[in-house]
Amino acid sequence: MDYFLELFVGGLTRGSIYALIALGYTMVYGIIELINFAHGEIYMIGAFTALIVASALSLLGMSGWSLLMLAGVIAVIYSAAYGFTLEKIAYKPLRKAQRLSPLISAIGMSIFLQNYVLLAQTSDFLSFPALIKEFSFMENVTIMRSSELVIFITTAIATILLSLFIKFTRMGKAMRAVAQDKTMAMLLGVNVNRVISVTFIIGSALAAVGGVLISSHIGQINFYIGFIAGIKAFTAAVLGGIGSVPGAVLGGLVLGWTESFATGYVSSDYEDVFAFGLLVFILIFRPSGILGKTSSEKV
Amino acid sequence: MKRSLIFLMATAFILFTGSAFAADTVKLGVAGAHSGDLASYGLPTLNAAKLVVGDVNAKGGVLGKKVEILPADDVCKPEVAANVASKLVSDGANVVLGHICSGATKAALNTYKEAKIVVISPSATNVDLTKSGDYPNFFRTISPDDSQAKLEVDFALNKLKVKKVAVIHDKGDYGKGLAEFAKADFEKRGINPVLFEGITPGAVDYSAIVQKIKNSGADAVIYGGYHPEAAKIVSAMKKKKMKTFFISDDGVKDDTFIKVAGQFAEGVYATGPMDTSKNPMAIAAIDQHKKVYGSDPGAFYLNAYAATICLLQAIDKAGSTNIDAVSKALRTNWFETPLGKISFDERGDAKGIGFSMYEVEKGKYVEVGK
Numbered sequence: 005m006d007y008f009l010e011l012f013v014g015g016l017t018r019g020s021i022y023a024l025i026a027l028g029y030t031m032v033y034g035i036i037e038l039i040n041f042a043h044g045e046i047y048m049i050g051a052f053t054a055l056i057v058a059s060a061l062s063l064l065g066m067s068g069w070s071l072l073m074l075a076g077v078i079a080v081i082y083s084a085a086y087g088f089t090l091e092k093i094a095y096k097p098l099r100k101a102q103r104l105s106p107l108i109s110a111i112g113m114s115i116f117l118q119n120y121v122l123l124a125q126t127s128d129f130l131s132f133p134a135l136i137k138e139f140s141f142m143e144n145v146t147i148m149r150s151s152e153l154v155i156f157i158t159t160a161i162a163t164i165l166l167s168l169f170i171k172f173t174r175m176g177k178a179m180r181a182v183a184q185d186k187t188m189a190m191l192l193g194v195n196v197n198r199v200i201s202v203t204f205i206i207g208s209a210l211a212a213v214g215g216v217l218i219s220s221h222i223g224q225i226n227f228y229i230g231f232i233a234g235i236k237a238f239t240a241a242v243l244g245g246i247g248s249v250p251g252a253v254l255g256g257l258v259l260g261w262t263e264s265f266a267t268g269y270v271s272s273d274y275e276d277v278f279a280f281g282l283l284v285f286i287l288i289f290r291p292s293g294i295l296g297k298t299s300s301e302k303v
Numbered sequence: 304m305k306r307s308l309i310f311l312m313a314t315a316f317i318l319f320t321g322s323a324f325a326a327d328t329v330k331l332g333v334a335g336a337h338s339g340d341l342a343s344y345g346l347p348t349l350n351a352a353k354l355v356v357g358d359v360n361a362k363g364g365v366l367g368k369k370v371e372i373l374p375a376d377d378v379c380k381p382e383v384a385a386n387v388a389s390k391l392v393s394d395g396a397n398v399v400l401g402h403i404c405s406g407a408t409k410a411a412l413n414t415y416k417e418a419k420i421v422v423i424s425p426s427a428t429n430v431d432l433t434k435s436g437d438y439p440n441f442f443r444t445i446s447p448d449d450s451q452a453k454l455e456v457d458f459a460l461n462k463l464k465v466k467k468v469a470v471i472h473d474k475g476d477y478g479k480g481l482a483e484f485a486k487a488d489f490e491k492r493g494i495n496p497v498l499f500e501g502i503t504p505g506a507v508d509y510s511a512i513v514q515k516i517k518n519s520g521a522d523a524v525i526y527g528g529y530h531p532e533a534a535k536i537v538s539a540m541k542k543k544k545m546k547t548f549f550i551s552d553d554g555v556k557d558d559t560f561i562k563v564a565g566q567f568a569e570g571v572y573a574t575g576p577m578d579t580s581k582n583p584m585a586i587a588a589i590d591q592h593k594k595v596y597g598s599d600p601g602a603f604y605l606n607a608y609a610a611t612i613c614l615l616q617a618i619d620k621a622g623s624t625n626i627d628a629v630s631k632a633l634r635t636n637w638f639e640t641p642l643g644k645i646s647f648d649e650r651g652d653a654k655g656i657g658f659s660m661y662e663v664e665k666g667k668y669v670e671v672g673k
Contacts, residue, residue, distance in 0.1 A: 007514065007518045010514045011511055011514055014508075014510035014511050014514060015511070017508070017510065018507055018508055018510070021507060022507075128559055129530070129531045129534065129559060129563045130563065131562060131563045131564070131565050149542060149543075218507060218508070221508070222507075222508050222535055222538070222539075223534070223535070223538045223563075223564070223565075223567075224531065224534055224535060224538075224563045224564075226531070228505065229505070231505075232505045232506065232507065233507055236507065263511065264510070264511040265511075267511035267512055267515060268511050268514060268515055268518075271500050272500045272501060272502050272503070272511065272512045272515070273474070273500055273501045275502075275503055275506070275511075276503055
């Protein structure tokens with residue numbers, strides 16, 4: 005039973021990270037129907053920023069929660085700025101182009117950002133400090149570590165806040181309007197460019213949160229971590245129904261659990277086989293994902 | 304009249320020395336890639352042979368005869384290697400240093416076996432060349448591909464006294480290859496690994512596989528792969544307060560591993576090449592190369608240097624180039640070489656070279672056993 009719970013927690017942690025990244029994919033897709041392949045790189049840049057800030061601050065004698073908070077906040081702001089600029093440079097000029105062009109542009113940006121970090125930082129793996137301290141009340145808990153608890157709670161809070169934001173604020177309402185019909189929203193006075201920028205900023209910020217948390221949990225990063233995490237999160241977004249916020253979270257968790265249990269009860273050789281097999285299986289029966297709405301003619 | 308007599312004597316002398324050179328040398332065939340895209344693997348061996356033979360000839364040669372080098376270029380292709388071997392045999396090679404690539408070596412060995420010629424390769428690592436027992440005339444001064452796995456298994460069973468092991472690899476050629484050798488070795492010694500699994504390199508985390516290792520009750524993990532994944536797994540194991548030994552290969556014996564895994568790297572075992580950089584013979588051999596050829600020696604230079612020394616000294620000790628006598632001399636004597644003091648086992652693998660076990664102690668890899 006302990007074994008089951010431990011695998012459950014491991015899958016939950018991994019799934020939470022997938023979910024945080026998948027939210028960015030799904031929001032961007034919901035609004036401009038673009039698969040932002042450079043999203044994984046934003047996650048990686050968030051982790052790198054946090055590492056640089058944390059190293060600098062710990063030299064100044066800072067530690068504990070304030071260090072995590074400050075490094076996290078700076079990483080979020082920095083990544084959000086990257087997401088914002090990314091959209092302005094690579095996607096906005098192509099908004100009226102045919103659908104493949106921004107997709108190619110996204111792949112190009114992904115490669116560009118990877119190589120930018122590779123050249124500006126290093127190709128080596130770097131050690132990432134454990135910014136999440138162990139709670140004293142978790143000392144006797146064997147199935148879950150403090151960092152896993154923090155990751156899970158943060159993801160839950162972020163998802164709830166995002167849902168409330170989309171549901172109740174003016175900007176959220178505008179987002180939903182743009183997602184439904186961009187031209188009509190524009191005619192009714194919604195500033196579409198601003199809505200798209202905000203979407204990218206929020207998505208990038210969430211990815212950065214994921215990047216900081218998982219790096220602190222795992223303890224190492226390099227310029228390439230965004231690629232695999234991005235692919236997995238994209239899978240999670242599709243699994244849950246791309247364009248749907250609760251779908252992204254559910255997709256992330258389902259994917260995380262599938263991988264964890266596949267490793268635990270079958271073999272880690274088949275981890276990815278199970279993950280992508282599940283994707284195929286679900287798409288056969290629900291072509292638009294678990295919570296996706298059927299709509300005609302999307303990519 | 305007088306002049307013609309001197310002329311005659313001079314001619315006779317030239318003829319005599321000439322014939323002495325032609326008939327009475329020990330012929331050392333040096334086969335390998337001397338041209339083509341793999342020449343950088345073969346040419347250092349030829350250079351090493353020339354230097355050693357130069358030294359030996361300056362001291363009077365072996366068995367009172369000069370040593371003569373017969374270079375043979377196989378461009379690392381098996382089909383060429385077979386022809387090259389026939390040519391060396393017909394040119395009268397007494398012993399052969401080579402070949403360089405495992406495939407080419409294998410293709411050439413039958414020819415040498417039939418011609419009863421001893422062969423030493425400085426670089427062919429394919430396990431079956433010695434393990435199959437098909438080529439009693441074959442020796443090598445490099446560790447076979449499975450030597451790291453063997454060392455890991457020996458160390459786990461003899462030094463750490465483990466009873467249950469988990470074998471994990473990264474599904475790559477290198478990691479999985481080693482893991483399979485380790486598994487086979489464990490099974491041969493009556494221990495079935497409780498786990499044999501591959502992980503996906505670069506995955507977000509490895510908590511599930513770590514959990515599985517914990518659940519399996521293994522005393523030790525043998526990991527085949529490189530340091531990034533090893534660092535993640537080791538950290539996760541230590542954070543879960545697991546006491547399981549972690550034993551890995553030279554893909555992990557890298558300072559980056561210690562840098563990344565930090566305090567969690569302590570107590571990790573990894574195999575790595577033995578350190579020859581402090582061996583005075585190695586230093587001298589490298590200096591000699593720099594002086595004669597004006598550059599740093601390339602791949603397998605020291606292995607080839609050692610192989611040539613062993614070969615020539617074995618002939619000297621055997622008193623002939625007869626295959627049985629030379630083989631026996633190689634197996635029964637220890638030779639001082641740039642790789643250290645070496646000898647050869649029944650199969651033809653060198654003893655005293657290859658890999659050592661290292662342990663991370665206070666942020667450094669320290670040699671703990673051979």
